[in-house]
Amino acid sequence: MLKQNGYLQDVEEPDEGMPDDEQPMEAIKEFGQIATPIAPDPELNPYHCLTIIGQIEGHMVLPPRNKTTKYEHVIPQLVAIEQNPKIKGLLVVLNTVGGDIEAGLAIAEMLKTMNTPTVSLVLGGGHSIGAPIAVAADYSLISETATMTIHPIRLNGLVIGVPQTYEYLDKMQDRVIRFIVRHSRVSTEALRDMMFRTGELVRDVGTVLVGEEAVRVGLINEVGGVGQALIRLNQLVTQRTQGGIQ
Amino acid sequence: MILYTVIPLDDIFEGMEEPPIPTIEMVVGGATLELEPLGNFQARVVRIISSDPRHYLTSLYQPGSILDLNIV
Numbered sequence: 001m002l003k004q005n006g007y008l009q010d011v012e013e014p015d016e017g018m019p020d021d022e023q024p025m026e027a028i029k030e031f032g033q034i035a036t037p038i039a040p041d042p043e044l045n046p047y048h049c050l051t052i053i054g055q056i057e058g059h060m061v062l063p064p065r066n067k068t069t070k071y072e073h074v075i076p077q078l079v080a081i082e083q084n085p086k087i088k089g090l091l092v093v094l095n096t097v098g099g100d101i102e103a104g105l106a107i108a109e110m111l112k113t114m115n116t117p118t119v120s121l122v123l124g125g126g127h128s129i130g131a132p133i134a135v136a137a138d139y140s141l142i143s144e145t146a147t148m149t150i151h152p153i154r155l156n157g158l159v160i161g162v163p164q165t166y167e168y169l170d171k172m173q174d175r176v177i178r179f180i181v182r183h184s185r186v187s188t189e190a191l192r193d194m195m196f197r198t199g200e201l202v203r204d205v206g207t208v209l210v211g212e213e214a215v216r217v218g219l220i221n222e223v224g225g226v227g228q229a230l231i232r233l234n235q236l237v238t239q240r241t242q243g244g245i246q
Numbered sequence: 247m248i249l250y251t252v253i254p255l256d257d258i259f260e261g262m263e264e265p266p267i268p269t270i271e272m273v274v275g276g277a278t279l280e281l282e283p284l285g286n287f288q289a290r291v292v293r294i295i296s297s298d299p300r301h302y303l304t305s306l307y308q309p310g311s312i313l314d315l316n317i318v
Contacts, residue, residue, distance in 0.1 A: 063258075063259060065261055066258060098250050099249060099250070100250075
């Protein structure tokens with residue numbers, strides 16, 4: 001990890017270049033409140049935990065009934081975690097029903113390309129676009145009762161009527177397939193087969209993988225829970241430090 | 247924009263006709279926050295708009311937090 005000299009100072013000093021006794025006054029003038037952010041000591045919390053829940057919200061704000069993960073908040077958090085040398089590892093906990101395909105892939109690509117060791121844990125559900133996010137981590141786990149639904153994408157709200165639109169659909173589908181295949185032990189044929197299987201889902205084609213089935217097909221690394229996830233994260237962090245990379 | 251999800255679209259977009267929640271933007275502690283005024287001089291954080299990643303790790307500004315607006 002590159003040393004970013006002076007770029008990321010301690011979280012306790014958010015305002016650089018301003019004498020300490022002037023900060024509360026600035027806050028009161030701006031907002032009428034003394035904002036003293038609670039900065040947990042990174043030495044005590046070397047691992048961060050990111051939860052991916054509900055719908056992954058993308059370019060459109062969904063009605064309030066939906067629980068959502070806002071990707072525009074997650075991405076800068078990932079950057080902050082990657083930059084901070086005191087944060088040694090990241091645990092990503094998923095319980096999601098999928099969501100915006102581009103926002104989901106954005107999060108997945110960020111996780112994949114971070115140097116900070118990452119471990120993902122699928123609890124409850126890791127459906128649809130949750131699958132690429134789960135496999136994007138350095139190591140993935142799934143709890144025994146969690147499910148992952150592998151199914152084709154649909155062009156919501158658009159009418160498939162012209163050949164160009166069908167190719168577009170295929171291209172979008174390929175984005176997801178390629179990412180999953182590249183970052184897991186599933187082959188393209190096996191993944192397509194699961195995606196387009198009939199008979200398992202009532203209103204759609206696809207496959208429901210429960211717990212160890214996801215491991216057996218090669219999608220997820222291991223069946224386990226929080227305990228195993230943190231042990232694995234410890235191992236990855238130790239390997240990295242021993243390898244000489246900070 | 248494709249929604250790749252197991253939830254049927256009618257369920258997701260239920261309530262879409264209702265007008266969006268009015269929000270205001272305010273600079274707090276160096277970060278721009280989009281706030282939903284709650285009345286009684288309180289506001290809920292909707293999102294953070296900042297290029298400083300550290301702001302996104304500050305628990306006080308997390309979306310959903312309620313801030314007190316005590317205008318001096």
